Amino acid sequence: LNTTFDFSDQLDDGSTISWEQSKFEHYPLISVLTFLTKMQSxxxxxEANVIDYLQANIGKSDLKFTGVRTVVMPKSTYVTQGGEYEADVFLAAFDDTQEPTVIINGEELAAEDIIGGVAKVRFPANKVGETKWNGEIRLTQNGEEKIFAVEGMFNVAPPSVVISPTKMNVLYRGVDNPLEVSVPGVDPSKLIVTGTGVKKSGKGYIADVTRNRGGELKISVAVKDGEVTKNMGNKVFRVKNLPDAAGSVFGKTDGIMSANLIKKAKVEAKFVNFDFELPLTVESFQIIISPFAPMECKGPSLSSNAKAALDKAKPGTTVIIRNIKARTAKGMKPKVAAITIDLN
Incomplete structure (x- = not known):
C-alpha cells in the first residue's frame, strides 16, 4: 500500500516537485483521466487485498482443538465427618491430532506418559510434609509454539494405624507422658493439639499432668487449613498418681545381711516394672532395731544412733526400714514399701 499510494514529493531534473505537479501539470486531460482511472482500480x-488479509488472520492466534472432556478437580478426596466436599467441575478442550510437550521440574515427560493430551505425573513420596512442583506445557499451533506454566503441590503423611488399648489410656502425674498425634492426609505442621499441660516436643507432644487434680484430661486436635481451623475431635485420658515404689539396700528389699554391711548402706527407692525411667531421691526414713525405739534418719544414710544400735544388736534380730520418704524431680512423693533385713 505504501508503494502503490506514495504521495510524497518527486525529483524532476534535479529539482523537487510535488506529487500533484508530477502527475497532473502540463499533461493533457485524457492522460489525467487515464491516471485517475488507474488509481480507482x-x-x-x-481493498480486496486488505479484506483477504484480514480474513486469513481471523482466529490465527486462537488454539485449535478437536474435542472436549469433563474434568472434576476436588480440593481433597479425603473429607472428615462434618466437613464439606468441594470440587471444580468444567470442560477441558484437547487436540488429539498432536501431543503437547510437558516439562516437569526441568525434565521432559516421555511420550508414553502423554495420552490424548493428558500427561501422567508421578513423584516418589519419600519425604514427609509438603512438596511443591512446577513445569510447563508446550503446544505448537499455526506454526507458533505456545507455552503454558503449570504448578502444583501435595502433602505426604507417614503410614499410620490407630490401635488403642481402651483400658490403658492413662497419663501419670510426675512424668512427661509422650504422645504421638496424627491425622491421616494432613501435614503434621498444620496440627493444633490442645489440653492442660500438653505441649510440642520434637516431632511429637508431651503431657505433663502433675498439676491436674482431677481424674481425667481431654486432649483436642484441630487442623489449620489456610484461614480456617477445623476441629478433628478429642480423646479423654485417665489421670493417675505414680505407682508405689520399692525400698532397698544394696539392691535387696529383704534377706539376711551383717550389721556392718547395713551400717554402710544407703537406702534407695525405685519404681519396679514401671514404663518410665523416673529416679527417686530418698529424703528420710525410719529404722527399727529391736529392742530399741524407732529412730528417724535424714537422707539415705543411717544416723549415728542407728549405727550404734546395730553394734549392739544380736544375730537373728530383724531390722525394719520403713516410712521411706522419697520424691521425684517434679516433687511427687510416691508410697515406698518397707525393707526387712535379718542380721546374721
Missing part, C-alpha cells in the same frame, strides 16, 4: 484492488 488500484484502490479497489487494495
Amino acid at each position: 488500484d484502490i479497489r484492488t487494495s
Whole structure:
C-alpha cells in the first residue's frame, strides 16, 4: 500500500516537485483521466487485498482443538465427618491430532506418559510434609509454539494405624507422658493439639499432668487449613498418681545381711516394672532395731544412733526400714514399701 499510494514529493531534473505537479501539470486531460482511472482500480484492488488479509488472520492466534472432556478437580478426596466436599467441575478442550510437550521440574515427560493430551505425573513420596512442583506445557499451533506454566503441590503423611488399648489410656502425674498425634492426609505442621499441660516436643507432644487434680484430661486436635481451623475431635485420658515404689539396700528389699554391711548402706527407692525411667531421691526414713525405739534418719544414710544400735544388736534380730520418704524431680512423693533385713 505504501508503494502503490506514495504521495510524497518527486525529483524532476534535479529539482523537487510535488506529487500533484508530477502527475497532473502540463499533461493533457485524457492522460489525467487515464491516471485517475488507474488509481480507482488500484484502490479497489487494495481493498480486496486488505479484506483477504484480514480474513486469513481471523482466529490465527486462537488454539485449535478437536474435542472436549469433563474434568472434576476436588480440593481433597479425603473429607472428615462434618466437613464439606468441594470440587471444580468444567470442560477441558484437547487436540488429539498432536501431543503437547510437558516439562516437569526441568525434565521432559516421555511420550508414553502423554495420552490424548493428558500427561501422567508421578513423584516418589519419600519425604514427609509438603512438596511443591512446577513445569510447563508446550503446544505448537499455526506454526507458533505456545507455552503454558503449570504448578502444583501435595502433602505426604507417614503410614499410620490407630490401635488403642481402651483400658490403658492413662497419663501419670510426675512424668512427661509422650504422645504421638496424627491425622491421616494432613501435614503434621498444620496440627493444633490442645489440653492442660500438653505441649510440642520434637516431632511429637508431651503431657505433663502433675498439676491436674482431677481424674481425667481431654486432649483436642484441630487442623489449620489456610484461614480456617477445623476441629478433628478429642480423646479423654485417665489421670493417675505414680505407682508405689520399692525400698532397698544394696539392691535387696529383704534377706539376711551383717550389721556392718547395713551400717554402710544407703537406702534407695525405685519404681519396679514401671514404663518410665523416673529416679527417686530418698529424703528420710525410719529404722527399727529391736529392742530399741524407732529412730528417724535424714537422707539415705543411717544416723549415728542407728549405727550404734546395730553394734549392739544380736544375730537373728530383724531390722525394719520403713516410712521411706522419697520424691521425684517434679516433687511427687510416691508410697515406698518397707525393707526387712535379718542380721546374721
